[in-house]
Amino acid sequence: MERRTFVKLTGAAALAGALARPAAAQQQTTITWWYHFDNPQASPADLVSQFEAKNPSIKIDAQNIPWGGGTDYYTRLFAALVAGNGPDTALVKLSNQARLLELQALAPLDDMIAGWNGKSDIADSIWTLNKASDGKQYYLPAQYVVIYLYYRADLFKAAGVEPPKTFDEFRSVAKAVTKGGVFGFGMRGGAGGYDNWGPFVLGGGANFSKGGMVSDAALKANRDYVGFFTTDKIVPPSAPTDGFQQIIANFKAGRSAMAIHHVGSSVDMDKALGDKVSAVPVPRGADGKGWTLYGDESNAIFSAAKDKAAAFKWITYLSGEGNAELVKLSGQLSVTTSGAKQDTLHPARFVQASTDSLPIAGVLPDSSKTADFVSTVWPTNMQQALLGQITPDQMMQAIDKQFNG
Amino acid sequence: MTQTRRQLLPFYFLAPALLVELAIIFYPVLQTTWMSLFDFVLFRPNSVPFLGFGNFARAFADPVFWLSLGNSAIWIVGVVALQFLLGLGTALLLNQSFWWRGMARALVVIPWALPSVIIGLMWTWMYDYNLGVINDLLLRLHLIAEPIAWLARPDTTLPSIMLALIWQGFPFFAVTILAGLQTVPAEQIEAAEIDGANAWQRLISVVLPSIAEVLATVLLLRTIWVANSLDVILVMTGGGPGYASYTLPLYAFLKAYSGMEYGYGAALSLILTVLLLAVVYFYVRRVSRVEGTA
Numbered sequence: 001m002e003r004r005t006f007v008k009l010t011g012a013a014a015l016a017g018a019l020a021r022p023a024a025a026q027q028q029t030t031i032t033w034w035y036h037f038d039n040p041q042a043s044p045a046d047l048v049s050q051f052e053a054k055n056p057s058i059k060i061d062a063q064n065i066p067w068g069g070g071t072d073y074y075t076r077l078f079a080a081l082v083a084g085n086g087p088d089t090a091l092v093k094l095s096n097q098a099r100l101l102e103l104q105a106l107a108p109l110d111d112m113i114a115g116w117n118g119k120s121d122i123a124d125s126i127w128t129l130n131k132a133s134d135g136k137q138y139y140l141p142a143q144y145v146v147i148y149l150y151y152r153a154d155l156f157k158a159a160g161v162e163p164p165k166t167f168d169e170f171r172s173v174a175k176a177v178t179k180g181g182v183f184g185f186g187m188r189g190g191a192g193g194y195d196n197w198g199p200f201v202l203g204g205g206a207n208f209s210k211g212g213m214v215s216d217a218a219l220k221a222n223r224d225y226v227g228f229f230t231t232d233k234i235v236p237p238s239a240p241t242d243g244f245q246q247i248i249a250n251f252k253a254g255r256s257a258m259a260i261h262h263v264g265s266s267v268d269m270d271k272a273l274g275d276k277v278s279a280v281p282v283p284r285g286a287d288g289k290g291w292t293l294y295g296d297e298s299n300a301i302f303s304a305a306k307d308k309a310a311a312f313k314w315i316t317y318l319s320g321e322g323n324a325e326l327v328k329l330s331g332q333l334s335v336t337t338s339g340a341k342q343d344t345l346h347p348a349r350f351v352q353a354s355t356d357s358l359p360i361a362g363v364l365p366d367s368s369k370t371a372d373f374v375s376t377v378w379p380t381n382m383q384q385a386l387l388g389q390i391t392p393d394q395m396m397q398a399i400d401k402q403f404n405g
Numbered sequence: 406m407t408q409t410r411r412q413l414l415p416f417y418f419l420a421p422a423l424l425v426e427l428a429i430i431f432y433p434v435l436q437t438t439w440m441s442l443f444d445f446v447l448f449r450p451n452s453v454p455f456l457g458f459g460n461f462a463r464a465f466a467d468p469v470f471w472l473s474l475g476n477s478a479i480w481i482v483g484v485v486a487l488q489f490l491l492g493l494g495t496a497l498l499l500n501q502s503f504w505w506r507g508m509a510r511a512l513v514v515i516p517w518a519l520p521s522v523i524i525g526l527m528w529t530w531m532y533d534y535n536l537g538v539i540n541d542l543l544l545r546l547h548l549i550a551e552p553i554a555w556l557a558r559p560d561t562t563l564p565s566i567m568l569a570l571i572w573q574g575f576p577f578f579a580v581t582i583l584a585g586l587q588t589v590p591a592e593q594i595e596a597a598e599i600d601g602a603n604a605w606q607r608l609i610s611v612v613l614p615s616i617a618e619v620l621a622t623v624l625l626l627r628t629i630w631v632a633n634s635l636d637v638i639l640v641m642t643g644g645g646p647g648y649a650s651y652t653l654p655l656y657a658f659l660k661a662y663s664g665m666e667y668g669y670g671a672a673l674s675l676i677l678t679v680l681l682l683a684v685v686y687f688y689v690r691r692v693s694r695v696e697g698t699a
Contacts, residue, residue, distance in 0.1 A: 241642050
């Protein structure tokens with residue numbers, strides 16, 4: 001090749017490259033995704049690069065937003081959406097779906113989900129739980145946890161008791177193991193403790209519809225729950241303000257024999273206690289009815305997102321091919337049937353307790369008042385009832401007023 | 406330079422600082438005031454009815470507001486007074502001559518240098534019913550017969566959180582008062598000693614009057630900071646149990662942040678601001694007077 005020809009060809013190639021680059025850049029779209037993981041060191045960088053390698057026209061800008069008990073995350077999310085500066089898509093929970101709908105911030109996903117081939121890998125019951133009050137699907141389920149009962153197998157063995165199946169058994173088992181500085185149940189009366197209260201009170205007959213909190217069954221169930229602290233003395237005196245850290249620390253230290261949480265803490269529990277810890281579904285009423293919290297986590301696409309198709313590609317990746325990687329980062333369970341079968345992250349007995357709990361799993365009401373119930377109404381009233389500043393019945397009236405007043 | 410230009414020159418120099426001040430202080434204050442007149446709920450931006458002074462009327466009829474205000478008064482008076490006394494005592498000790506004085510002066514600043522969240526978490530675990538060092542120590546000393554749930558009882562919660570904040574804030578008093586003590590002329594103290602004044606009389610009649618300006622300024626400044634502080638309470642109890650540790654800034658924060666009721670939260674903040682303006686007024690007057698005499 002002549003020198004002149006080589007120079008010409010090189011120049012042409014360089015020009016073609018330079019012209020081609022902006023064209024590619026014009027086609028590429030960036031999707032902003034907000035997420036939070038309990039472990040602040042967990043990074044979705046690998047998940048993002050795997051997706052980007054398969055979808056070169058889509059770039060994912062994954063932003064880790066502080067959770068702060070949910071308050072920080074959602075206040076930032078709502079403020080950003082109101083300011084027109086929100087993400088295209090984000091991890092969200094059902095307790096805020098009504099508020100997001102009221103803000104008209106959610107894009108319906110029904111049409112896109114109908115054409116998604118991963119739809120059948122998610123159980124119908126999960127699709128139903130995630131449906132909004134207007135019957136549309138705004139959330140694409142990604143992962144979940146179910147609240148169950150941890151128990152200290154060593155303390156149970158020493159006391160000669162078996163894991164409780166009913167409320168009455170729960171009380172008698174807790175009484176049997178409460179001695180020498182050990183309490184039967186590490187009740188969570190502080191932030192987030194509604195998921196400890198729900199199985200006993202909602203499972204005992206209360207519900208959020210008008211009058212559902214003040215029916216005879218509901219009032220009795222709440223009196224019994226408050227009574228664990230005030231009369232039965234089977235929970236530590238610190239229960240009114242005990243949060244997640246306290247109940248877990250007490251359980252690990254052998255200061256409480258039962259605690260209510262989900263599979264998210266199972267790896268840590270197993271590491272600390274080995275076969276001294278196991279789990280079963282939360283107890284039910286004598287009639288066999290029960291309730292436990294389905295802790296959902298989905299992805300939503302916001303109505304202001306410019307490229308909803310690209311955003312949908314990303315969130316279906318998170319609920320499909322990339323789901324195993326996502327649940328590794330979050331410590332939760334896969335919503336997909338195939339993913340659940342392949343779970344190797346959590347000890348099997350805790351996965352079993354989770355799946356066994358699914359038949360009674362439910363969610364809090366799809367109402368804009370739910371978030372305030374969780375963060376303020378429940379803790380302040382629960383704590384006052386435990387301390388005798390109000391009666392358990394007044395607590396239930398306050399909750400009824402919050403939703404139906 | 407003309408007379409007019411000369412007169413305007415200071416304003417040109419001040420303009421950048423004033424503009425920044427307007428943007429980051431006056432504009433948010435005006436926006437908060439405006440917001441307090443509306444029923445502004447963050448997730449209902451399309452429905453923001455004008456209430457006039459409705460949010461303020463709601464606050465005055467709200468029992469939690471009055472409870473929070475009462476707790477705020479206990480919080481401010483208790484924390485500032487005890488931080489002051491502890492800081493004064495520490496400053497007097499650190500003003501003495503001893504071989505490790507330099508190290509002691511450095512060590513005493515540590516609580517002040519720690520972030521509030523760390524302070525909150527640290528004291529929460531120290532107070533823990535089952536695993537806390539405070540209960541363990543008191544049990545070993547036979548001062549209590551059984552552990553106390555310090556942060557779960559309405560009678561002990563607020564004092565327990567106050568103790569954590571007193572521990573965090575007393576170094577500020579100590580260091581500032583120590584700086585003031587070092588300006589007291591040694592001759593005056595010696596003269597009082599020759600006149601037969603004992604240590605207590607020298608402190609009351611010579612030392613404290615000499616640093617009165619410093620004491621007043623630091624007390625006013627700290628009152629404003631303590632009145633506004635909510636981070637340690639938020640971390641330790643979130644306001645609980647019940648409303649036992651609710652203070653006014655915490656209530657405003659929770660209404661705005663958890664409840665997303667920005668209108669009501671803004672009204673609560675403004676009420677706190679108006680109450681604090683009285684303290685700010687005395688502070689500004691004092692600063693102006695000190696600068697005028699300098």
